[in-house]
Amino acid sequence: MASASAQSLERMKLAWSRSPLPVFLRWWGGELAALLPARLRAWLQRGPDVLRLSAGPDAWLVKRARTGDVLATIPLELPAEVQRASFASACAGIDPDDRRLVLVVDAASVLQRQLTMPLAAAADPRKVVGYELDRQTPFKPDQLYYAVRVSAAPAPAGQVLLQLFAAPRTQLDPLLERLAALGVQPDSVDVATADGALAGIDLLPAGRRPHRLDKRRRLNWILAGACVLLAILVLAQWLGNRRAALARMQDQVDAMRAQATQSERLRAQLTAAVAASQFLVKRKAENPPPLAVLDELTRRMPASAWLDALTLDDSGGLDIKGEADHAAALVDTLGGSKVLGEPKLQGVIQPDPATGKERFELVARIKPTGAADAH
Numbered sequence: 001m002a003s004a005s006a007q008s009l010e011r012m013k014l015a016w017s018r019s020p021l022p023v024f025l026r027w028w029g030g031e032l033a034a035l036l037p038a039r040l041r042a043w044l045q046r047g048p049d050v051l052r053l054s055a056g057p058d059a060w061l062v063k064r065a066r067t068g069d070v071l072a073t074i075p076l077e078l079p080a081e082v083q084r085a086s087f088a089s090a091c092a093g094i095d096p097d098d099r100r101l102v103l104v105v106d107a108a109s110v111l112q113r114q115l116t117m118p119l120a121a122a123a124d125p126r127k128v129v130g131y132e133l134d135r136q137t138p139f140k141p142d143q144l145y146y147a148v149r150v151s152a153a154p155a156p157a158g159q160v161l162l163q164l165f166a167a168p169r170t171q172l173d174p175l176l177e178r179l180a181a182l183g184v185q186p187d188s189v190d191v192a193t194a195d196g197a198l199a200g201i202d203l204l205p206a207g208r209r210p211h212r213l214d215k216r217r218r219l220n221w222i223l224a225g226a227c228v229l230l231a232i233l234v235l236a237q238w239l240g241n242r243r244a245a246l247a248r249m250q251d252q253v254d255a256m257r258a259q260a261t262q263s264e265r266l267r268a269q270l271t272a273a274v275a276a277s278q279f280l281v282k283r284k285a286e287n288p289p290p291l292a293v294l295d296e297l298t299r300r301m302p303a304s305a306w307l308d309a310l311t312l313d314d315s316g317g318l319d320i321k322g323e324a325d326h327a328a329a330l331v332d333t334l335g336g337s338k339v340l341g342e343p344k345l346q347g348v349i350q351p352d353p354a355t356g357k358e359r360f361e362l363v364a365r366i367k368p369t370g371a372a373d374a375h
Contacts, residue, residue, distance in 0.1 A: 009123075013150075048100045051091070052198075053186060055175055062090045065102070065198075076178075084182045103179070103186040104198065109171055110191050111137055113164040114151065122150055122160045129164055137166050145172050145189065147201040165191055165201050172203065185210050288339055293318065293366060296339040304357075305330070316366040323352055327360035340364045 016022065033041050050065035060074040060083070072090030074083050091099060113136055121128040125148040133141045144166045151161035172189065179186060187210055188202035202209070290312055297320070301307070305324035312318055318340065324330055327349045334343040343364040350359045 013122075049094050049098050050100045050102055051094075052102050052104050053179070053184070054104045054192075055178075060087075062087065080181050087182055087184060100188075101184060101186045102198070103175065103189045104192050105167060105172070105175075105189060105203075107191050107193060109167060110203075111164075111166045112191075113137075113166075115162045115164055116155065116159050117162050119158050119160050121162065125150060125162050129162060133166070136164060139166070139168060143169055145169055145203040145205065147203050149201055165199065165203060167203055176208075288366060293339055296337055300334050300337055300340075301330070302333070312366070316368075318364045318366055319346075320362045320364070321360070323355060323357040323359050325357055327358040327362075330360065330362055334362070334364060339367055341367045 051071070052061075052063045052065050054061045054063070058076055060072075060076065061070065062072040062074065063070050072086055074086045074090075076083075078086070115129065115132070115136065117125075117128060126146075129136075129146070129148045130141055133139070133144060133146065137144065145168075146164060146166040148165075149163050151163050153161050155161045167189075176186070186204075189204050190201060191199040191203070193199055293312060294310075297307070297310070302324065305322060307320060307322035309321040310319070327345065331343050331345060334340050337343075341364060343362060346361040346363045351357070352359050
């Protein structure tokens, strides 16, 4: 399972390296960097200070890779203490944590081969090529320092091109021992190309590479983690603010909804009150005033009759209770009234022994004002 994952990862890396996107990103980054001031551009592009060590016929050559300046030329005939002091003087002003020493060997002393392998070999090219060293070189694996890298050149479908760099140990070990006598341990061993550049490989096996603690990388990881944490906190604060604003807006909406409901209720009450008021005004306008009714009764009722009670309701109903000599004649008496209509006796006429009159109850309807005027 792990092997399949590694192979998939290597396929992705190979596809990425063969795509035009890395070239575009490098060009784009260079164009953006060119827009920055020189000091800021130099500060952003700074990195480890790489020193190239190359062994000439009679001297060590120490050159700064970034600028190409020759920092020191150390003759091999000098005593080891003098060579060590000369190298220390060349490295003066360079932070040891930022210093990277690359031993550069001539391309003529390194065997270079291009191998076509199945695509699965890209998962661990060094291990795969290690089994092929006997067939690809005249040396045994324990007699070589070698490095393998995946070539960006196009390869047949399902295959990958690997570049093999191999150097005999008999050539590199003396150089490494001479550097060790000077107290110098190179970080890598690279190969110089025809144009003076480096191949970008490391012939040293993993066991012989110095272990460096990159404090700057650790600081960068800490800063990156802090940036991620701050971004999360900012997003959390933004979400909290949005939720608080949403809650406030919801409270405002609820308050406005309550006010609207209350306003609608008051409007309904006002509408009902206005309708009732208009109804009463209309009924009052349609019915004659009570004084007119009382005046009509005074004119119509005989002088011998009197009233005990008179009730006039809002609907225009009239209820009269009293005594008269001939109670039945009151219906005809009130029948011709312009104000009263539909007079009739209610209940039974009862004689009153004390007064000799007839006790009655009579009901009628008040005629609307318009009907009375028309009549």
